[in-house]
Amino acid sequence: MTLAASLAPGAETPHAPSKQKSSVSRVSSIDTLVTAGWVVTMDGSDRVFSPGAVAISKGGIVAVGTPSELLSVYSPKQKISRPHSVVLPGLINTHTHAAMSLFRGIADDLPLMEWLTRFIFPAEGKNVSPAFVKAGTTLACLEMIRGGTTTFADMYYFESDVAEAVDACGLRAVLGETWLDFPVPDHKDLAESITVTRAFLEKWKGHPRVVAAVAPHAPYTNAKESLLAARDLALEFKAPLLIHLSETKDEQKQIAEKHGMTPTKWLESIGFLGPSVLAAHGVWLDADDIRLLAERHVGLAHNPESNMKLASGIAPVVAARKAGIAVGLGTDGVAGSNNDHDMWEAMDFAGKLAKVSSGDPTVLPARDLLRMATIEAARAMKLDDRIGSLETGKRADLVAVDLSGPRTQPLWDVFSTLVYAVKQEDVCLTMVEGRVLWDGRTVRTVDAAKTLCEAEEWRSRIAASLKGTIAK
Ligand SMILES: [Zn+2]
Structure with missing residues (x-):
């Protein structure tokens, strides 16, 4: 194929042999047909259609194929056309603390413990x-x-209120009510943690986009009693269990002194680990820890930027993936450990960190990094039956990225461009459950001006509350 041919939407790409057929069922009327220069499915065969189309009805994907193929079978009520864009599954951030956005930049360039105890805990x-x-x-x-x-x-904390905000914005989320063995803003002891979290789990049970979860903070902040109470509550509601694990060397030391083993082995010894667990970080996992997490089908959230910024270390994600662990990417909270929710950067950093630390530029190639932000992240969160790839039967969560700008031209390989060149600003369509949330001009579900104004008001309020304790 010539370079010119590879640039033109409509051209056959190396990932989209023209003989490739999509599977389509016989339905005539659909809600929406999204057409684009390229559709990257992230399905089991990494199919790419160019041009491509996604047929959507009742918030779900009816078919994926070429526009001509789908238009011969379906009659859409609405057509969304992005000829210069690539459509792909919506990105999945496997670890953050969304509400902490109001603390963005409150304190940077500090060790985790000092940052938490001197700034974040008092501000919270x-x-x-x-x-x-x-x-x-x-x-x-x-x-x-x-x-x-x-x-x-x-x-x-207050995850039921977080859920209300997420629901109003139209996004999908797994929301973990966080427990620590000291009073937190919405519960003061274990009994209250259980009561508050039970009510939260009951309230959001069965919601199409919000999955309520239990989140004991970490092995170094939660004793056996609260970890097992959290596990039991999660099992009762078939809810996910979110936890930070082996983030810092200091955590390894504390747990070794207290229990004589690694945090992972200790969690295993008390019966905490299982398929519902999504563990964030895993920076200091050893080979036995990795084997244990793989055996227990624990998902891992890798946060390269946070681990770099806080100098926590380099998570052994190549070994973890080799052992069969589903590793998703995350940003972590933006208060001081990132400081944004940019999943394009998470892919970019994850790749470069793995390469420079191993001395091997072939590890974590672009396709794997895109998997870790889509289908593998969905597997880590046990949501891969619903999201993570563009396939018939899954929910219609997708995004379009404009490739017409100088940053993304010329196009040699769509995976490379998406992972190493695209930035947040290139996203021109965001859809969840078939509903357009961002059309490239307006976020339809959020009053952006009001939200930014409120953020500034909160900054002033937080600064006033910390007067004399934080010099900002
Ligand atoms: Zn975190």
């Missing part, structure tokens, strides 16, 4: 409320919608 103690988490989560959702993230996993 004085400010976190239902109104705070709604404003912070809405700000995060606004950023994620514009940047092409359609699903995120969250760990914070």
Whole structure:
């Protein structure tokens, strides 16, 4: 194929042999047909259609194929055309603390423990409320919608209020009500943690986009009693269990002194690990830990930027994936450990960190990195029956990225361009459950001006509450 041919939407790409047929069923009327220069499916065969189309009805994907193929079978009520764009599954952020967006930049360039104890815990103690988490989560959702993230996993407080903000924004999320063995803004002890979280799980049970979860913070902040109570509650509701695991060397040391083993082995020894667990970080996992997590089907959330910024270390994600662990990518919270929710950067950093640390530029190639932000992230979160790829029967969560700008031309390989060149600003369509949230001009579900104004008001309020303790 010539270079010119590879540039033109409509040309056959190396990933889209013209003989490739999609499977289409006999339905005539559909809600929406999205057509684009390229459709990257992230299905089991990594199929790419160029040009491509996705047929959508009742929030689900009816078929994926070429526009001519689908138009011969379906009559759409609405057509969305993005000829210069690539359509792909919405990105999945497997670890963040969305409401902490209001603390973005409050304190940077510090060790994790100092950052937490000197800044974050006092700021949270004085400010976190239902109104705070709604404003912070809405700000995060606004950023994620514009940047092409359609699903995120969250760990914070007042998660039922977080859920209301997520629901109003139209995104999909797994929301973990966070427990620590000391009082947090919405519950003061274990009994109250259980009561509050039970009510949260009951309220959001069966919601099409919000999955309520239980989130004991970490092995170094939660004793056996609260970890097992969290596990039991999650099992009772068939809910996910979110936790930070082996993030820092200091955590390894603390757990070794206390229990004589690694955090993973200790969690295994108390019966905590299982398929519902999504563990964030895993920076200090050893070979036995990796084997244990694979055996227990634990999903892993890899946060390269947070691990770099806090100098936590380099997670052994290549070994973890080789062992069969589903590894998704995450940003972590934006208060000081990132400081944004940009999943394009998460892919880019994950790849470059793995390459430079191993001295091997062939590890984590672009396709694998895109998997880790889509289908593999969905597997890590046990949502791969619903999201993560563009396939018949899955929910219609997708994004379009404009490739016509100088940053993304010329196009040699669509996976390379998506992972190494695209930025959040290139996203021109974000759709969840077949509903357009961002059309390239307007976020339809969030009042952007009001959200930004509220963020500024919160900044002033937080600064006033910390006067004399934080010099900002
Ligand atoms: Zn975190």
